[in-house]
Amino acid sequence: MQGDVAGVRITPPVLEFYDTEPNNIFQATINVKNIDKSSKNIRYYGPKSDAFKIKVKNPEKPVAPGLCVQAVVEYEPEVKSVIKDRLIITVDGEVVEVPIIAYPSQAALEIDSVVNFGNVVATSRIISREIPISNHGSEAGEFIIQYTGNKHLSAIPNTGHVAPNTAQIIKIECVTKEPGPIDETFSVILDGVEKELKIKGNIVKRSLELLSIQGETPLDCVKFGSTYYGTDKTEYAILYNNGPEVVNFVAIMDEEAVAQELGVDLSQTTAAALAVNTEGGNSKGSTNILTSLITAIPNQGILRPYEKIPIFFRFSPRWYSSKQGWKSQVTPPPRKDFALFLKLQIIGSNTGFTKLEGQQNGGGFAEIALTGTALPVLLDISPAPVFDFGECLVGEHADVLFTLKNDSNILPVLYQFKKIAHFSAQPPNARIILTPIRITLTSEYQKSHNPNGQIALLSRNYATSQSGYLDTDS
Numbered sequence: 001m002q003g004d005v006a007g008v009r010i011t012p013p014v015l016e017f018y019d020t021e022p023n024n025i026f027q028a029t030i031n032v033k034n035i036d037k038s039s040k041n042i043r044y045y046g047p048k049s050d051a052f053k054i055k056v057k058n059p060e061k062p063v064a065p066g067l068c069v070q071a072v073v074e075y076e077p078e079v080k081s082v083i084k085d086r087l088i089i090t091v092d093g094e095v096v097e098v099p100i101i102a103y104p105s106q107a108a109l110e111i112d113s114v115v116n117f118g119n120v121v122a123t124s125r126i127i128s129r130e131i132p133i134s135n136h137g138s139e140a141g142e143f144i145i146q147y148t149g150n151k152h153l154s155a156i157p158n159t160g161h162v163a164p165n166t167a168q169i170i171k172i173e174c175v176t177k178e179p180g181p182i183d184e185t186f187s188v189i190l191d192g193v194e195k196e197l198k199i200k201g202n203i204v205k206r207s208l209e210l211l212s213i214q215g216e217t218p219l220d221c222v223k224f225g226s227t228y229y230g231t232d233k234t235e236y237a238i239l240y241n242n243g244p245e246v247v248n249f250v251a252i253m254d255e256e257a258v259a260q261e262l263g264v265d266l267s268q269t270t271a272a273a274l275a276v277n278t279e280g281g282n283s284k285g286s287t288n289i290l291t292s293l294i295t296a297i298p299n300q301g302i303l304r305p306y307e308k309i310p311i312f313f314r315f316s317p318r319w320y321s322s323k324q325g326w327k328s329q330v331t332p333p334p335r336k337d338f339a340l341f342l343k344l345q346i347i348g349s350n351t352g353f354t355k356l357e358g359q360q361n362g363g364g365f366a367e368i369a370l371t372g373t374a375l376p377v378l379l380d381i382s383p384a385p386v387f388d389f390g391e392c393l394v395g396e397h398a399d400v401l402f403t404l405k406n407d408s409n410i411l412p413v414l415y416q417f418k419k420i421a422h423f424s425a426q427p428p429n430a431r432i433i434l435t436p437i438r439i440t441l442t443s444e445y446q447k448s449h450n451p452n453g454q455i456a457l458l459s460r461n462y463a464t465s466q467s468g469y470l471d472t473d474s
């Protein structure tokens with residue numbers, strides 16, 4: 001650092017002595033350079049204190065431009081204390097004072113003023129931040145950290161010594177138990193000097209939330225409605241990590257939830273439903289297991305802080321006929337209503353996988369109710385599923401008229417006749433209510449025909465679910 005004044009440059013502009021000890025001699029050099037265009041008369045005059053002495057040869061003649069006059073200041077303290085004085089320099093009679101400060105050997109402790117935990121989740125864990133106490137001095141220094149607040153905060157260690165030119169790491173610990181802002185003050189005494197250490201942060205509740213697509217409002221139930229056995233119906237929502245930390249989640253079916261219904265026909269009276277269960281209503285078949293009946297996609301994954309992802313719920317009812325009994329006695333599967341509960345659980349949450357009392361789950365999981373109804377395809381072929389075209393001359397055609405009727409009063413059915421040589425259907429595809437259909441045999445050469453005509457039945461917006469067969473004889 002340089003000081004330009006009165007046409008000269010003084011280097012350094014302040015004389016400082018560090019880490020001084022009594023009965024020792026310390027020296028510092030000072031230069032005064034003429035930076036003017038003309039010669040200058042430059043002279044030094046010593047400090048007032050007897051502890052300082054100046055060694056210099058003042059020039060008898062003016063100093064030419066570009067030249068300098070050097071002096072040495074000696075300091076010999078008798079006691080350990082801070083001493084201040086000044087050195088006088090005259091430039092062509094103009095007086096310039098240069099401050100002199102002598103510092104004894106001592107500790108110089110330093111600590112940051114703020115520790116910020118930021119946003120953390122209330123998981124009752126102990127989190128910590130590290131902060132150094134640095135000693136830039138030449139002697140060891142002592143520190144004391146005190147806290148008298150009521151938050152779950154502590155400093156480790158809270159007392160100690162710091163060696164010269166080293167640093168002591170202090171760990172500030174916080175128990176993330178109670179949600180709310182953190183704005184506390186630690187009292188830090190550094191070698192007798194008191195300072196404040198501010199502790200800041202915000203403890204927030206962690207929660208995994210399911211939101212609706214419309215308006216992103218909280219969603220507690222997904223209603224699939226009715227669908228046919230053998231088909232899939234899909235609904236979707238938004239999974240939201242409402243927290244500042246990355247979470248891992250997994251979807252699990254809650255098989256012990258209260259109020260769930262597993263394949264009960266809710267359209268029946270209570271007495272009728274009980275009668276079916278008493279008589280072994282499922283002896284003629286069964287639905288698929290819960291893990292394949294309801295599927296969440298994705299069923300596990302990672303969510304970044306405050307991330308939203310789409311999640312799909314698929315309802316896939318299947319009916320498996322009993323392997324026991326006579327084929328002639330096979331009947332359509334029964335209507336079954338389902339009300340199930342699915343949990344999207346945060347892996348590693350302090351609530352674990354245990355069942356919680358009340359509605360307070362600590363944000364460790366999101367629970368969604370899923371309702372749906374499985375229906376059989378009830379199709380009536382009239383007058384009969386077997387048609388006899390009789391004899392048909394080559395080049396001529398024969399027609400048979402029959403009717404398809406959808407006996408379900410809940411869901412529509414679409415049909416489509418698959419192509420068979422020599423046969424055609426009008427209309428080849430349509431929505432079944434009470435639909436008359438004409439099958440035509442066109443004979444191009446002499447032959448006996450006995451094919452099976454396949455009808456593909458499709459519920460609305462879904463792929464082929466079940467097939468029915470028409471036997472045709474000619």
